[in-house]
Amino acid sequence: MQHDVVIIGGSYAGMAAALQLLRARKKVLVIDAGQRRNRFASHSHGFLGQDGRDPAEIASSARAQLEAYPSLTWVQGRAEAVAGQVDDFTVTTTDGQSYASRRILLATGVADQLPAITGLAERWGQSVFHCPYCHGYELDQGRIGIVATGAVSAHQAELLTEWGEVTLLLNGAFELADDVRHTLEGRGVAIEHTPIGRIEGVADVVLVDGRVLSFAGLFTAPRCAPSSGVAAAAGCALEDGPMGTQIVTDAENKTSVRGIFACGDVARAPHSVSLAVGHGAMAGIQVHRSLVWPDAS
Numbered sequence: 001m002q003h004d005v006v007i008i009g010g011s012y013a014g015m016a017a018a019l020q021l022l023r024a025r026k027k028v029l030v031i032d033a034g035q036r037r038n039r040f041a042s043h044s045h046g047f048l049g050q051d052g053r054d055p056a057e058i059a060s061s062a063r064a065q066l067e068a069y070p071s072l073t074w075v076q077g078r079a080e081a082v083a084g085q086v087d088d089f090t091v092t093t094t095d096g097q098s099y100a101s102r103r104i105l106l107a108t109g110v111a112d113q114l115p116a117i118t119g120l121a122e123r124w125g126q127s128v129f130h131c132p133y134c135h136g137y138e139l140d141q142g143r144i145g146i147v148a149t150g151a152v153s154a155h156q157a158e159l160l161t162e163w164g165e166v167t168l169l170l171n172g173a174f175e176l177a178d179d180v181r182h183t184l185e186g187r188g189v190a191i192e193h194t195p196i197g198r199i200e201g202v203a204d205v206v207l208v209d210g211r212v213l214s215f216a217g218l219f220t221a222p223r224c225a226p227s228s229g230v231a232a233a234a235g236c237a238l239e240d241g242p243m244g245t246q247i248v249t250d251a252e253n254k255t256s257v258r259g260i261f262a263c264g265d266v267a268r269a270p271h272s273v274s275l276a277v278g279h280g281a282m283a284g285i286q287v288h289r290s291l292v293w294p295d296a297s
């Protein structure tokens with residue numbers, strides 16, 4: 001069977017796109033590997049109407065609503081490659097299945113490249129975060145540590161002073177220029193040069209000299225990269241943005257390959273559930289328009 005659209009990635013962005021397309025009675029196949037970016041967090045904040053809810057529950061309620069539409073097919077699995085051209089694409093999955101489709105929508109999200117510090121990865125999404133709008137409020141204006149990853153961390157430290165008393169843990173990640181230091185000091189940011197040995201407890205940073213700095217929570221700014229190589233393998237252009245590598249799209253969610261669209265974290269920054277949902281909804285509409293008016297796509 002030929003589908004109108006294969007959506008690769010069935011999380012917030014992909015499902016928001018699917019909803020628009022299903023409501024236009026298109027035949028939609030979603031292929032999803034089930035590895036949402038926020039799967040490490042037990043609460044999601046900042047998404048209107050869903051504030052504080054378990055992010056897995058937000059995704060499962062959305063999925064349940066999609067399942068009510070008869071033209072949806074859902075495949076649990078990982079897409080490996082996209083071949084062909086507009087109106088005649090074939091998507092293959094790692095288990096050897098293949099699916100035909102007129103359009104492709106990439107909603108594969110990104111993967112975070114976390115600093116290699118003992119104890120950090122296990123606390124990701126629980127007491128180590130990247131987005132203050134998502135997790136800053138709950139720290140109750142307490143002490144916040146910024147685990148530096150590069151020059152962007154100075155910006156993160158400055159912003160986080162809106163949410164608490166900030167210490168920038170340089171950890172050898174970058175050299176602080178004098179003007180940046182003055183700005184940070186002017187915002188009341190403490191600067192720690194001693195490298196980090198490990199993280200323990202809720203957010204206790206053990207420095208290599210044995211001192212322990214205790215925080216209500218830690219923030220870091222990981223680089224991101226597409227969590228799937230499908231876009232690059234299909235020939236879609238990629239670009240480096242402030243948060244990492246993303247797929248190049250235009251204002252209509254089109255990639256550089258005709259008939260392939262992209263949405264969500266993998267195609268825009270900054271990143272959040274609401275922004276992924278909005279971008280996905282727009283992508284669904286744009287894919288539908290390209291089916292109605294193919295000459296314009």
Ligand SMILES: Cc1cc2nc3c(=O)[nH]c(=O)nc-3n(C[C@H](O)[C@H](O)[C@H](O)COP(=O)(O)OP(=O)(O)OC[C@H]3O[C@@H](n4cnc5c(N)ncnc54)[C@H](O)[C@@H]3O)c2cc1C
Nearest residue numbers: 009011013033034035037038045079109125264265272273
């Ligand atoms: C720790 C943490 C906490 C966060 N907390 C919040 C919060 O409180 N509030 C908020 O608004 N945002 C939060 N975010 C950001 C939020 O998670 C992302 O903005 C959002 O998940 C992006 O949605 P998406 O659909 O673009 O991608 P994702 O949710 O990452 O979903 C991508 C989907 O595509 C699938 N996929 C990837 N490659 C393939 C493939 N080849 N084949 C098939 N499927 C594939 C993945 O398995 C996944 O299911 C948080 C992020 C992190 C890391």
